[in-house]
Amino acid sequence: MTTQSNAISSSAASARAGVRAATNEPAWVRWLLIGVALLFLASFLLIPLVAVFAEAFRKGVAAYFESFQDPAALSAIRLTLTVAAVSVPLNLIFGLAASWALAKFQFWGRSVLITLIDLPFAVSPVIAGLIYVLLFGLQGWLGPWLAEHDIQIIFAAPGIILATIFVTFPFVARELIPLMQEQGTEDEQAALTLGANGWQTFWRVTLPNIKWALLYGVILCNARAMGEFGAVSVVSGHIRGQTNTLPLHVEILYNEYNFVAAFATASLLTLLAMVTLVLKALVERRAHISETSLEITTPHGEEAR
Numbered sequence: 407m408t409t410q411s412n413a414i415s416s417s418a419a420s421a422r423a424g425v426r427a428a429t430n431e432p433a434w435v436r437w438l439l440i441g442v443a444l445l446f447l448a449s450f451l452l453i454p455l456v457a458v459f460a461e462a463f464r465k466g467v468a469a470y471f472e473s474f475q476d477p478a479a480l481s482a483i484r485l486t487l488t489v490a491a492v493s494v495p496l497n498l499i500f501g502l503a504a505s506w507a508l509a510k511f512q513f514w515g516r517s518v519l520i521t522l523i524d525l526p527f528a529v530s531p532v533i534a535g536l537i538y539v540l541l542f543g544l545q546g547w548l549g550p551w552l553a554e555h556d557i558q559i560i561f562a563a564p565g566i567i568l569a570t571i572f573v574t575f576p577f578v579a580r581e582l583i584p585l586m587q588e589q590g591t592e593d594e595q596a597a598l599t600l601g602a603n604g605w606q607t608f609w610r611v612t613l614p615n616i617k618w619a620l621l622y623g624v625i626l627c628n629a630r631a632m633g634e635f636g637a638v639s640v641v642s643g644h645i646r647g648q649t650n651t652l653p654l655h656v657e658i659l660y661n662e663y664n665f666v667a668a669f670a671t672a673s674l675l676t677l678l679a680m681v682t683l684v685l686k687a688l689v690e691r692r693a694h695i696s697e698t699s700l701e702i703t704t705p706h707g708e709e710a711r
Contacts, residue, residue, distance in 0.1 A: 501578025509586030535640025561643030
């Protein structure tokens with residue numbers, strides 16, 4: 407027994423020594439890796455960001471704000487906010503329903519639904535836009551019927567909203583499904599046993615447990631909705647002042663060599679992205695604090711059980 411214990415201790419010590427040797431690299435290796443990471447970050451993120459704002463303010467603050475007084479720019483801002491205001495709540499509802507069904511129930515076709523949720527991640531946004539053109543375009547499957555009833559979807563706001571919904575609907579669901587699967591159904595079953603109905607169980611048990619993941623998914627969905635280019639470019643028709651969102655407006659200004667206005671509009675999208683990152687970090691921090699406080703307040707006996 408003593409010999410076997412010594413052999414086990416020796417092997418454990420050797421394993422720990424191997425881990426230390428693998429993780430304790432020389433100082434020059436660590437500094438080299440840090441330097442490469444910082445160089446990559448500066449080259450592909452910081453310098454482009456500085457260039458956007460430098461070009462936007464190249465002719466001064468007055469020229470910068472004058473770029474947003476153009477009716478086409480104001481129309482692009484309104485359309486972008488409208489698309490986000492419609493698509494994000496709809497994807498919120500879909501994400502909640504899909505994650506609830508997939509995490510809490512077993513049913514035929516469950517794997518097919520999961521695959522369909524991931525479809526926008528695999529399909530190019532341009533292809534997604536072409537799908538709607540083939541469906542609702544004048545020469546599409548439903549185009550003649552829509553034209554007969556004076557309903558316009560392609561080259562109008564409804565088509566832009568549909569394309570945006572398609573490319574953004576996985577975000578909320580993909581944040582909620584793993585969390586709800588990990589939580590299981592014990593809390594809901596306990597609430598139902600105590601007499602709660604379905605809505606009471608959802609509002610008082612399920613929703614408080616997923617609120618931070620839900621907010622995280624909404625933030626990501628909103629960021630993608632405001633910055634979507636490919637699918638929207640196909641279905642919008644690029645009608646200036648009517649069907650151009652902010653990304654499309656930037657493209658038109660740049661192609662017209664109006665660089666100050668183009669980069670000023672791009673800086674607005676950049677600010678939206680930075681706000682999104684800040685909110686994302688705050689939500690992650692708040693979720694971590696909530697998890698930590700829950701672990702502290704949970705008795706050890708319950709964890710053991």
